[in-house]
Amino acid sequence: MQSNRLIGLDIARFCALVGMIIVNFDVVVVRAGSPSSTLADLLQGRAAAMFVVLAGIGFALGMQRLAQREAIRRTLIRSAALMAIGLANMAIFPADIIHYYAVYFLAALPLLWARTYLIALLAATLPLLFVVLTDVFDYEAGWDWETLTYHGFWTIDGFARNLLFNGWHPVVPWLSFLLLGLMLARAPLAVPAVQMRMILGGLGVALIAELASFLLVGSIADPELAEILLTEPLPPGPLYSLAGSGWAVCAIGLCLRTAAALDRLHIARIILPAGQHTLTHYIAHIVIGMGTMEAFGRIGAGTGTEALIWAIAFSPMAVAASYLWSLRWRHGPFEGVVRALTR
Numbered sequence: 001m002q003s004n005r006l007i008g009l010d011i012a013r014f015c016a017l018v019g020m021i022i023v024n025f026d027v028v029v030v031r032a033g034s035p036s037s038t039l040a041d042l043l044q045g046r047a048a049a050m051f052v053v054l055a056g057i058g059f060a061l062g063m064q065r066l067a068q069r070e071a072i073r074r075t076l077i078r079s080a081a082l083m084a085i086g087l088a089n090m091a092i093f094p095a096d097i098i099h100y101y102a103v104y105f106l107a108a109l110p111l112l113w114a115r116t117y118l119i120a121l122l123a124a125t126l127p128l129l130f131v132v133l134t135d136v137f138d139y140e141a142g143w144d145w146e147t148l149t150y151h152g153f154w155t156i157d158g159f160a161r162n163l164l165f166n167g168w169h170p171v172v173p174w175l176s177f178l179l180l181g182l183m184l185a186r187a188p189l190a191v192p193a194v195q196m197r198m199i200l201g202g203l204g205v206a207l208i209a210e211l212a213s214f215l216l217v218g219s220i221a222d223p224e225l226a227e228i229l230l231t232e233p234l235p236p237g238p239l240y241s242l243a244g245s246g247w248a249v250c251a252i253g254l255c256l257r258t259a260a261a262l263d264r265l266h267i268a269r270i271i272l273p274a275g276q277h278t279l280t281h282y283i284a285h286i287v288i289g290m291g292t293m294e295a296f297g298r299i300g301a302g303t304g305t306e307a308l309i310w311a312i313a314f315s316p317m318a319v320a321a322s323y324l325w326s327l328r329w330r331h332g333p334f335e336g337v338v339r340a341l342t343r
Contacts, residue, residue, distance in 0.1 A: 007268050008189070008256030013054050014275035015255060017318075019047025021285050022311040027095060028290055028299055029307035032146065037304035045233030048097060048169065049177050049244030050251055051278075052104065056181015057189075057252075059105060063112055064185070074342040075109045078102075081338050085283070093286045094150060098279070100169045104178045107171065116183055123179035127241035130165075130173040131228060139166050139235055166235075173241050180245050189256055198253025206246030213239045273322035277332030281318045289314045 026040035036044075063071040079102040086099025111119050133139075142150050142158055143166070150167070152158030164171045188194050213231045216239075220226045228237040233244075262268040274281060293299050293310060325332065331339055 007263055007272065008195075008259035009054065009057060009252070010272045010275035011259055011262065011268060012050070012252045012255035012275070013278050014271050014319075015251065016047050016051040016054060017274065017278050017281055018311070018315050019043045020051060020282070021289070021315060021318075022308060023047055024093070024095065024285065025289065025293075025311045025314070026304060026307040027148070028093075029293060029302040029310060030304050031301055034303055037308040039308060040304060045231075045236070045240060046244055046247045048233070049174075050248040051097075052101075052169075052174060052177035053181040053184070053245070053248040053252065055101060055104070056108065056178035057185045058181075059108065059178070060112060060182045060185030068113065071112065072109065075105050077342045078338055079106050081341050085279075085334070089283065089286060090153070093290065094153070095148075095168045096286075097169050098282065100163065100167070100171065100174065103163060103171055104175055107175055108178050108182060111179065111182060116186060119179050119182055123176040123183070126173040126176040126179075127236075127238040130170075130236060130241075131238060133165055133172060134228060134235065137161070137165060141166065168234075170236070173236055173238075176241055177245065177248065180248070184249070184252070192257065195253045195257040198249050199257065200250075202246045202248070202250030202253060204246070206243050206250060209239045209243035209246060213243070270323055271319055273326035273332075274319045277322045277325070277335060279338070280332035280334040281322070283334055284318065284321075285314060 020043075022037075022040050023043050026036045030036055063075070066074070082105070083099050083102035086096050086102060089096045089098055111122070141161060142152050144151065150158075150162060153162055161167075162170070184198075210231055213229055216229045217226045220229065228235060229239055230237060231240045231243040233240060259268060289310065290299070298306070298310075322332065329336070
């Protein structure tokens, strides 16, 4: 049971990784004014949300066996390492998510020992807090929407604003996805009945949020209010947070439910290493994948279909690289570095 549970989570990480690769390649390849691929549109904001929920599950499961002092020490070191890696990555890919993770983990650290209802209350409050912040601060500050570039990031004000409120994955409200992961880690995820509740419950929540957004946006004349009711990640309104949470829970439940079957078909053992090396592949798809695109002059010069082809070509190579690496080493290159630091 425990083995299937871990396999399912690694499969889910692999699926979220592929989804993020599809979305990120679409962001950098598609020329201004050209449509994204349908798949990239569907995964926009969903794959990353699933990634953060899984990070919350992994964070809670990894820390629950440690003494409190050791959990704090490791989290502080890991967050410092992720912040350094993420800020370095920002020089190549401005939509980096790694440096946000550093703050998510720090913010969630005290909640590892909190009651579940307090975590749920905070997770529900953050999306509503985002709406309040949009009335107090200018959400569009720093953004050039034509080029999707953020000006002033390397200033104190710009960095804080981007990190906490109006960046690609701001703490308010994106921390709610990590908190959802903390709560899921407390459930018996290996139990089939729990997995089915995740699949059906997550799907129900996601569909309700998507339908509510469709109906409300179509009936509201105020464009600013309509924008906050969309299920798009920019801006991340409450219905986006609800939809992203629902799709993530549903997808993770599906991965847990099908893990045993995939293992019997020998598919799981091939893709599992890639699901365990997600930090390495996140960096690789930017440095190697996007670097190759730049060498061919395809950055900002292609179509949604071309971006999808790049993603489909890169993902199997990532699987093969991780599988071959795992024959010799247990942890991926970047995972090994972070692990060595925390040890």
